[in-house]
Amino acid sequence: MRPMILTRGLRKSYRSGRGRKATVVEAVRGVDLDVEEGEIFGFLGPNGAGKTTTLQMLTTLIEPDGGEATIAGVDLLRNQAEVRARVGYVAQGGSTWDDSTAREELVLHARMHGLSKAEARRRAAAALEAFQLTEYADRPCRTYSGGQRRRVDIALGIIHRPRLVFLDEPTTGLDPQSRAHMWDEIRRLRDGGMTIFLTTHYLDEADALCDRIAIIDNGEIVTEGSPERLKREITGDVLVVGLNGATPRPPSCSTARRTCASWRPTRPACGCTWTTVPPRSRR
Numbered sequence: 001m002r003p004m005i006l007t008r009g010l011r012k013s014y015r016s017g018r019g020r021k022a023t024v025v026e027a028v029r030g031v032d033l034d035v036e037e038g039e040i041f042g043f044l045g046p047n048g049a050g051k052t053t054t055l056q057m058l059t060t061l062i063e064p065d066g067g068e069a070t071i072a073g074v075d076l077l078r079n080q081a082e083v084r085a086r087v088g089y090v091a092q093g094g095s096t097w098d099d100s101t102a103r104e105e106l107v108l109h110a111r112m113h114g115l116s117k118a119e120a121r122r123r124a125a126a127a128l129e130a131f132q133l134t135e136y137a138d139r140p141c142r143t144y145s146g147g148q149r150r151r152v153d154i155a156l157g158i159i160h161r162p163r164l165v166f167l168d169e170p171t172t173g174l175d176p177q178s179r180a181h182m183w184d185e186i187r188r189l190r191d192g193g194m195t196i197f198l199t200t201h202y203l204d205e206a207d208a209l210c211d212r213i214a215i216i217d218n219g220e221i222v223t224e225g226s227p228e229r230l231k232r233e234i235t236g237d238v239l240v241v242g243l244n245g246a247t248p249r250p251p252s253c254s255t256a257r258r259t260c261a262s263w264r265p266t267r268p269a270c271g272c273t274w275t276t277v278p279p280r281s282r283r
């Protein structure tokens with residue numbers, strides 16, 4: 001197996017404001033990742049953990065402050081154009097226009113990747129077929145259901161047939177049936193030879209879908225491994241990862257850091273499912 005993503009010490013801080021009022025957020029604090037070719041790799045963590053920032057660095061949308069990365073065999077810092085050509089990226093917010101049809105969007109994206117008109121049309125038709133969208137292909141995107149629109153987003157992200165695709169929360173907002181369909185689509189991409197790196201808030205999604213998972217909190221990877229291994233090893237009371245979009249802050253813990261020994265697995269009032277994982281240092 002070849003590494004598809006390899007990062008060492010990847011870092012990113014954001015500075016807002018000026019002078020004495022300036023604040024710095026260390027969004028990603030030295031992340032090491034090893035993702036093998038052909039894997040579905042899940043990147044899990046609560047709100048504000050650093051998932052999107054990491055994803056945006058890996059897809060060249062923002063520049064790291066430090067560290068190294070090789071993406072699909074290309075040096076991220078030295079050859080961003082080649083990285084972009086080799087990867088697909090499906091953002092959280094989606095990328096379709098309300099008034100365009102799925103077919104128009106797909107043809108346009110294929111053209112932007114340098115394909116001829118005829119080839120772009122062929123690719124669009126094949127993608128519509130593969131994502132079971134042919135029936136709706138010529139209707140404006142505003143008329144699609146959430147699940148259909150998400151399928152169009154993914155078809156757009158891979159129209160240039162990349163070896164590696166990044167999916168930012170691909171199932172957020174979908175109902176359980178549409179989520180299950182989306183999982184099937186993602187597995188099908190992997191079975192076709194693509195490597196998938198996805199972010200998610202949902203532990204059940206990571207468990208059902210991913211070959212391996214890394215959990216990030218407060219800008220650092222706190223644990224990684226296969227879902228089976230993590231489930232076997234999760235015994236600690238040290239870090240609580242909030243699911244369903246909530247950042248967990250147990251009321252008894254004023255520091256809300258994983259060094260705080262008072263953290264215990266609980267079910268908070270917001271109804272989130274929480275889980276506990278040990279930090280790297282205690283594994």
Ligand SMILES: Nc1ncnc2c1ncn2[C@@H]1O[C@H](COP(=O)(O)OP(=O)(O)OP(=O)(O)O)[C@@H](O)[C@H]1O
Nearest residue numbers: 014016025027045046047048049050051052053054
């Ligand atoms: N442009 C920005 N300027 C300042 N701070 C930012 C910026 N983007 C992100 N941050 C901060 O960086 C940290 C990490 O944010 P990021 O969006 O990477 O987290 P996330 O894990 O993707 O969260 P979510 O699950 O809510 O999407 C957060 O504290 C966030 O407020």
